[in-house]
Amino acid sequence: MVDINRIPGLDYIRKRGNLCIGAMYAEAALERSDLIRTKYPILADAIPLIADPLVRNRGTIGGNVAMAIPATTSAIMLALGATSSRRGEGAHHTGEPVLQRALLDCPRANEILTEIRIPAPPPRSGGATPS
Numbered sequence: 001m002v003d004i005n006r007i008p009g010l011d012y013i014r015k016r017g018n019l020c021i022g023a024m025y026a027e028a029a030l031e032r033s034d035l036i037r038t039k040y041p042i043l044a045d046a047i048p049l050i051a052d053p054l055v056r057n058r059g060t061i062g063g064n065v066a067m068a069i070p071a072t073t074s075a076i077m078l079a080l081g082a083t084s085s086r087r088g089e090g091a092h093h094t095g096e097p098v099l100q101r102a103l104l105d106c107p108r109a110n111e112i113l114t115e116i117r118i119p120a121p122p123p124r125s126g127g128a129t130p131s
């Protein structure tokens, strides 16, 4: 078993055209992000609906996508057209649609998910989550 929490450089959020989120970025940090609140309000609405603060403090966006739970975050990632990157021994795959193999999205045993990319929503688009 490998604790990937200790791998440096996977805990970031930045906007370069697309929104890029490192796989180890915590759900609680997404919830507090001004970038998410202003540019991706559907995510800002949805993240606080996940479990409770204890889960969101430990849960990561990479773990969420790797598990491909057919719940809040997965549905929103699909709707926003998110893609993921994974890296393993000598291989680096990028730009794969998130959850394209629903419920089988975990990378292979020798790979980890490294980044989620979400394109900028088109003009005049919006979203809502059930309250």
Ligand SMILES: Cc1cc2nc3c(=O)[nH]c(=O)nc-3n(C[C@H](O)[C@H](O)[C@H](O)COP(=O)(O)OP(=O)(O)OC[C@H]3O[C@@H](n4cnc5c(N)ncnc54)[C@H](O)[C@@H]3O)c2cc1C
Pocket (backbone or CB within 6 Å): 004, 023, 024, 027, 049, 050, 051, 052, 055, 058, 059, 060, 061, 062, 063, 064, 065, 066, 067, 069, 071, 072, 073, 074, 106, 107, 111, 112, 113, 114
């Ligand atoms: C009570 C409860 C309620 C929840 N409710 C919701 C909900 O309503 N909506 C929702 O979307 N989610 C929900 N979740 C899921 C939660 O938000 C986390 O996404 C989930 O628990 C994953 O947590 P984690 O990042 O610690 O991953 P872990 O639990 O550490 O890992 C989960 C799996 O993914 C693998 N994995 C983790 N990171 C990577 C990576 N970078 N690369 C490859 N494989 C990886 C692990 O090996 C493991 O198999 C809930 C969880 C709990 C416990």
